[in-house]
Amino acid sequence: MLIDIDLLSQYGGFTETYGPSDVIFEEGDLPKFYYQIITGTVKLSHTNEEGKELIQSILSDGQSVCELLSFIKETYPVNAIAISECSIIMVPKTDFLQLLDDHHQAALDVRQFIAERLYQKFILMQNNASKYSNVRIKGILAYFKSLSENQSPYSYELPLTRKQLASITGLRVETVIRTVKKMEADKVLKIKNRKIYF
DNA sequence: TCATTAATTTGGC
């Protein structure tokens, strides 16, 4: 995990649980807490002017949620919604900043985490700018797989629905389905029982 | 459990 749970607790951290589709915070809210996922999966999404959902990121065990908002004075640019049953530790923003002042290693870890996310975001944006649907999907696949320990081929089960894949890549659901089938034919991935293995 | 809703898939344009 990013920061030790006990340490977060010492700085006023408390645990909150959320069920699937529960809202953790909404776009436009003023950040008051640092959030770190103990268990579960959370999506960061934005609904565009056409009412289509764009998933910016999917976070899970051990990761922090929009921690960068602790450092600047802005409102949240995305909604944070629980996808699965979630246990999340929340630390008041000022306490969290104090924690980073007091604990150099934690500050370094957070810096490292932010740098990695930013780097990944560059890669993902470049892939998603491609006009080829298979490039966009492959980019997401590679990204998600990089988060898992399991690196052998066809053994990673993509924890996303077709619809979510479409919401991340900005493609249509139908396009995702057809592209994924083509990719299976090209042996880039496998499909078993509707699940995508990569 | 049954009914309703959401997701997936196919086919036509």
Added chain:
DNA sequence: GCCAAATTAATGA
């Protein structure tokens, strides 16, 4: 790429 329709899975009363 868009829309409609059919099928299947998930959700909730």
